[in-house]
Amino acid sequence: MGNRETLAYTLIWIFLYLKSLFWRFRPRYTVVKSVFFRLAHHLNIPRLAAVTSYNFDFKLYMVNKVASVNKALDEAVPLREPALKIRESMRYTLLSSGKRVRPMLCLAACELVGGQESTAMPAACAVEMLHVSSLIQDDLPCMDNDDLRRGKPSNHKAFSEGIAVLTADALIALAVTKMAASISLGVSSERVLRAVMEMTRAVGTEGLIAGQAADIAAERIRFEENEVGLKHLEFIHIHKTAVLLEASVVAGALVGGGSDEEIERLRKYARCIGLLFQVVDDVLDVTKSSEELGKTAGKDLVARKLTYPSLMGVEKSNEYAKKLNVQAREHLQGFDSHKVAPLLSLADYIVNRQN
Amino acid sequence: MGNRETLAYTLIWIFLYLKSLFWRFRPRYTVVKSVFFRLAHHLNIPRLAAVTSYNFDFKLYMVNKVASVNKALDEAVPLREPALKIRESMRYTLLSSGKRVRPMLCLAACELVGGQESTAMPAACAVEMLHVSSLIQDDLPCMDNDDLRRGKPSNHKAFSEGIAVLTADALIALAVTKMAASISLGVSSERVLRAVMEMTRAVGTEGLIAGQAADIAAERIRFEENEVGLKHLEFIHIHKTAVLLEASVVAGALVGGGSDEEIERLRKYARCIGLLFQVVDDVLDVTKSSEELGKTAGKDLVARKLTYPSLMGVEKSNEYAKKLNVQAREHLQGFDSHKVAPLLSLADYIVNRQN
Numbered sequence: 001m002g003n004r005e006t007l008a009y010t011l012i013w014i015f016l017y018l019k020s021l022f023w024r025f026r027p028r029y030t031v032v033k034s035v036f037f038r039l040a041h042h043l044n045i046p047r048l049a050a051v052t053s054y055n056f057d058f059k060l061y062m063v064n065k066v067a068s069v070n071k072a073l074d075e076a077v078p079l080r081e082p083a084l085k086i087r088e089s090m091r092y093t094l095l096s097s098g099k100r101v102r103p104m105l106c107l108a109a110c111e112l113v114g115g116q117e118s119t120a121m122p123a124a125c126a127v128e129m130l131h132v133s134s135l136i137q138d139d140l141p142c143m144d145n146d147d148l149r150r151g152k153p154s155n156h157k158a159f160s161e162g163i164a165v166l167t168a169d170a171l172i173a174l175a176v177t178k179m180a181a182s183i184s185l186g187v188s189s190e191r192v193l194r195a196v197m198e199m200t201r202a203v204g205t206e207g208l209i210a211g212q213a214a215d216i217a218a219e220r221i222r223f224e225e226n227e228v229g230l231k232h233l234e235f236i237h238i239h240k241t242a243v244l245l246e247a248s249v250v251a252g253a254l255v256g257g258g259s260d261e262e263i264e265r266l267r268k269y270a271r272c273i274g275l276l277f278q279v280v281d282d283v284l285d286v287t288k289s290s291e292e293l294g295k296t297a298g299k300d301l302v303a304r305k306l307t308y309p310s311l312m313g314v315e316k317s318n319e320y321a322k323k324l325n326v327q328a329r330e331h332l333q334g335f336d337s338h339k340v341a342p343l344l345s346l347a348d349y350i351v352n353r354q355n
Numbered sequence: 356m357g358n359r360e361t362l363a364y365t366l367i368w369i370f371l372y373l374k375s376l377f378w379r380f381r382p383r384y385t386v387v388k389s390v391f392f393r394l395a396h397h398l399n400i401p402r403l404a405a406v407t408s409y410n411f412d413f414k415l416y417m418v419n420k421v422a423s424v425n426k427a428l429d430e431a432v433p434l435r436e437p438a439l440k441i442r443e444s445m446r447y448t449l450l451s452s453g454k455r456v457r458p459m460l461c462l463a464a465c466e467l468v469g470g471q472e473s474t475a476m477p478a479a480c481a482v483e484m485l486h487v488s489s490l491i492q493d494d495l496p497c498m499d500n501d502d503l504r505r506g507k508p509s510n511h512k513a514f515s516e517g518i519a520v521l522t523a524d525a526l527i528a529l530a531v532t533k534m535a536a537s538i539s540l541g542v543s544s545e546r547v548l549r550a551v552m553e554m555t556r557a558v559g560t561e562g563l564i565a566g567q568a569a570d571i572a573a574e575r576i577r578f579e580e581n582e583v584g585l586k587h588l589e590f591i592h593i594h595k596t597a598v599l600l601e602a603s604v605v606a607g608a609l610v611g612g613g614s615d616e617e618i619e620r621l622r623k624y625a626r627c628i629g630l631l632f633q634v635v636d637d638v639l640d641v642t643k644s645s646e647e648l649g650k651t652a653g654k655d656l657v658a659r660k661l662t663y664p665s666l667m668g669v670e671k672s673n674e675y676a677k678k679l680n681v682q683a684r685e686h687l688q689g690f691d692s693h694k695v696a697p698l699l700s701l702a703d704y705i706v707n708r709q710n
Contacts (some may be wrong), residue, residue, distance in 0.1 A: 084560065084565055084568050084569070085568055086560055086564055086565065086568040087560060090560070133524075137520060137521075137524070140517075140520065142515070142516035142517040142520060143517050143520070160497070161497035162495075162497040162498050162571055163568065163571070165492060165495065165497060165498070165520060165523075166492070166564050166567055166568055168520075168524065169488075169492070169523065169524065169527060169558065169564060170559055170560050170564045172524060172527055172528070173527070173555045173556075173558045173559030173560075173562075173564070174555075174559055174560070176531050176551065176555040177552055177555040177556060177559060180548050180551055180552045180555070181552075183545075183548060188544075189543075189544035189545050189547075189548050190538075190544050192544075192548060193535050193538060193544050193547060193548060193551075196531065196535050196548075196551060197532055197535045197536075200528045200529075200531040200532040200535070201528075201532060203524065203528045204525055204528030204529055204532060205439065205441055205442060205445070205525050205528075205529070207528075209441055209521050209524060209525045209528070210439055210441065212521055213439050213440055213441040213518065213521055214439070216517055216518070
């Protein structure tokens with residue numbers, strides 16, 4: 001063990017000793033690790049760097065981020081006079097326990113390029129609103145006709161079909177308003193506008209809606225038939241899922257002040273994550289129960305929907321997910337290896353999630 | 356008749372003579388009038404000014420503007436590969452013959468404050484898209500359940516409920532994208548962002564959706580009951596109609612480079628126009644046939660909806676409309692009396708329209 005490593009471990013020991021003395025200060029675990037990681041980099045100790053990097057406490061990171069996002073979402077849709085059913089309905093689905101993957105991607109991308117969490121929070125709320133809007137629509141009787149969402153009755157079951165349709169729209173409008181309001185946080189109006197356009201593209205006919213429309217069409221086609229193959233499936237998923245994940249990452253990087261080159265690398269990462277997300281979703285649909293998922297399981301199968309497992313089997317789908325994860329990681333090479341930890345962990349989380 | 360007037364009428368005569376000689380040039384009527392109006396101002400001849408101002412050819416103005424708007428809307432939703440049903444559906448309702456009142460208000464406001472028609476065209480298209488989106492939703496079985504719109508089967512009848520819901524969303528997303536793209540026409544990103552926020556406010560829970568939600572609630576209440584009175588009705592109409600008309604005018608003035616003071620005066624004008632529009636709409640619903648309206652007539656009555664005629668009778672509703680028109684005109688005082696002609700005529704048009 002070299003002198004530098006001895007020095008580092010001595011410092012760790014001193015730190016732990018001081019921590020036991022002054023435990024009331026309770027420095028955040030992630031902060032402490034960050035200090036040691038930087039120390040390891042500075043003293044050129046790859047082993048320590050590796051330990052502090054790979055041991056990045058993603059669970060803690062996630063809990064913190066989800067809490068901040070939930071708080072911001074709660075404040076974004078206040079219940080005020082006149083007390084409209086529509087606001088109640090927006091809160092019902094928006095504040096029900098989601099994984100908040102899109103907001104996390106947005107915040108992590110912002111912080112990766114040097115921005116503050118608070119700067120990206122409006123964008124993070126906006127992408128979650130767009131996502132929730134699409135969930136409410138997906139569940140409508142004229143779409144997937146699903147009664148269960150995030151473990152609770154879906155919006156049109158809890159309220160009414162009319163209110164659900166209006167709620168989905170209201171969330172889109174609020175998302176753009178929120179995003180545009182980022183200007184008050186010192187983000188340039190050019191960047192805010194670019195982020196707005198990323199988002200509206202993601203939910204429009206080049207994104208979510210194209211995917212949803214193609215999905216409705218594909219649902220009625222038997223998946224054994226060859227003419228509707230992997231290409232069609234990827235079209236659906238790129239549009240239904242990947243484009244909004246991409247917008248989340250890009251919007252975060254934009255408001256965080258990322259360079260065009262950084263934004264493009266993050267965009268490629270996001271595209272892999274997007275497909276990855278859907279492959280895993282499809283696999284979970286056939287392998288898990290409704291209770292575990294918090295939504296109706298096996299519904300893709302019942303609807304004879306085109307899915308990855310139906311096209312290539314569960315095993316090959318899992319392999320494909322792993323391959324996409326490797327590709328996603330490759331696009332992050334070149335960024336600060338410490339700062340990139342949240343995005344790497346998010347990719348792992350998406351692969352390994354159970355609901 | 357003073358010398359100046361003699362001179363002016365001589366010039367008119369010379370012009371008419373030249374016109375008969377060079378009729379092939381066919382100078383636009385509005386341009387010719389504009390020349391004489393300016394001449395009248397320059398030579399201080401109020402009578403000539405009054406004649407050329409009040410004789411503003413609104414019909415020609417409207418035909419020209421509607422043609423430009425229709426062309427721009429056609430280009431905004433191209434039918435391209437992959438040929439998605441959703442694009443067909445967007446075009447179906449967007450390009451069906453509408454009155455294009457909102458785009459006209461937008462263009463007129465832009466030109467009033469010194470902007471070009473082309474600068475406000477994306478904003479004009481955007482407000483029409485938002486309007487059409489709300490029409491498609493209004494007609495859904497879970498809302499007003501209307502089979503007829505603009506003389507054709509409503510969107511969900513021509514396509515399907517699922518496609519109609521997606522189309523309404525796609526139009527909102529496209530509207531914001533279009534509006535944001537105004538930046539390529541040299542409008543500052545600050546102004547574009549402000550216009551975007553006006554629009555999303557107009558369709559969100561502070562606008563259209565609040566009105567629609569309140570409307571759904573009011574529909575089930577007997578209009579004879581006192582507790583739901585004029586105040587509730589105005590809430591519905593301000594939100595369902597007036598806020599988007601306001602956004603149309605304000606967005607036009609914003610991209611046209613209007614000062615804050617000009618924008619605020621135009622906003623007040625738009626608010627009067629908004630209520631005016633709805634009063635007339637309600638009256639038409641009880642006095643005209645479905646054929647004349649291009650949509651199901653008397654449906655408000657059947658649904659026992661809260662309307663102006665149901666609250667104050669047809670006669671008093673007409674009087675109220677005239678009063679609102681006078682108020683609207685008052686807010687335009689102080690603007691160039693020639694340039695203001697389109698907005699004055701638009702107000703008259705809204706009062707006197709027959710469908």
